[in-house]
Amino acid sequence: MDNALDIDRVFGALADATRRDIVRRAIGGQEGVAELAGRYPMSFAAVQKHVAVLERAGLVTKQRMGRCKVVRTNSEGLSVARRLLDRYEESWRGRIDRMTELVTDTKEKDV
Amino acid sequence: MDNALDIDRVFGALADATRRDIVRRAIGGQEGVAELAGRYPMSFAAVQKHVAVLERAGLVTKQRMGRCKVVRTNSEGLSVARRLLDRYEESWRGRIDRMTELVTDTKEKDV
DNA sequence: GGCTGATACAACCGTATGGTTGTATCCATG
DNA sequence: CATGGATACAACCATACGGTTGTATCAGCC
Incomplete structure (x- = not known):
């Protein structure tokens, strides 16, 4: 299970609006780091770091x-x-659905 | 667009293995903070903080x-x-698919 | 009311993160 | 090969984060 670290990295990388925007912008794959950097109100190096995280x-x-x-x-x-x-989401939702029934039953029993 | 902050919070909350595990465990909704805390190799207060983040x-x-x-x-x-x-993912994937075609074409032209 | 289990909160510490500026490296081009 | 544009990297600062311990609050039960 060495992908646990990767999961952290992926979610962590997505937990920043600038980085999500970079991902969106980089879909075209046409812009260099400098052009990309020009779009955000921060230094070139900062954007470079965000790209490195991604x-x-x-x-x-x-x-x-x-x-x-x-x-x-x-x-x-x-x-x-x-x-x-x-x-x-699948595993969570599966259990949630079952639990929701359970809760509903419990409520009926409760009241 | 005040949900930008929430997005950060959601992804940020998911970027930690302990917190993901808490979410999974809490689906049953049967355990108190203390029981939950007993399952992880850290203090009660630490788990409490994780729960607060979630x-x-x-x-x-x-x-x-x-x-x-x-x-x-x-x-x-x-x-x-x-x-x-x-x-x-939808918006990204949509653009990616289009871009992938583009790249494929480019490659054919390239080689 | 007072004891006690369970949760909440505050202060603190080490480290990671997001930002800055400055310098070094790389490579296409003249 | 020398220049210059573009990227990489290092050092530094402020703040946030994950963890600790200790103390306070809260609610059930005798």
Whole structure:
């Protein structure tokens, strides 16, 4: 279960509005770090750090493109995240549904 | 768009293995904070803080039950989180799919 | 009312995080 | 090969976070 760390990284990476916006913007995979940085009210280095966080979480990749590096959202990484969430929500929801019945029964019994 | 903060909170709350486990355990809604705390290798207060984080994110609720408070996973909060993720993934995936075609075309042109 | 179990809260500590500025490295191009 | 644009990295600062211990509050029960 060494993916526990990765789960933390993925959710952690998504827990920041700037980073979520970077993911969205990087879907096109047309902008370099500098262009990306120009869009946010913070320094180049700060955006660079955000990109690094996303990269460690496997949500984006960087790729040389001429003289600048292009940031591109990693659809595989995203779908991994997606499957993760699905799995969680599925198992949670399954139990919740059963519990909800239980609670309803309990309430009926309660009243 | 005041839910931006909430999104941060939800993802942030999920970015910790202990908290995810608490959510899972609290689905039954049968354990008090103390029982919950007994399951993790950390102090009562630490678990209490984790529960508080989940509560602020709307993922669990606390409810009096006799002399102890029972922690219960909030299915509504969870489904809100779920919808959030769905929305993100949907918009992202939609663009990704289009972009993937684009990339494929580019590659064919490239090689 | 007073005891006691259970929860809440406050103060503190070490470390991680998000931001800054400055410097170094890299590489396409002239 | 030298220049310059673009990225990477290091050092630093403030604040947030995850954990601890200790104390206060709250509610049930005798």
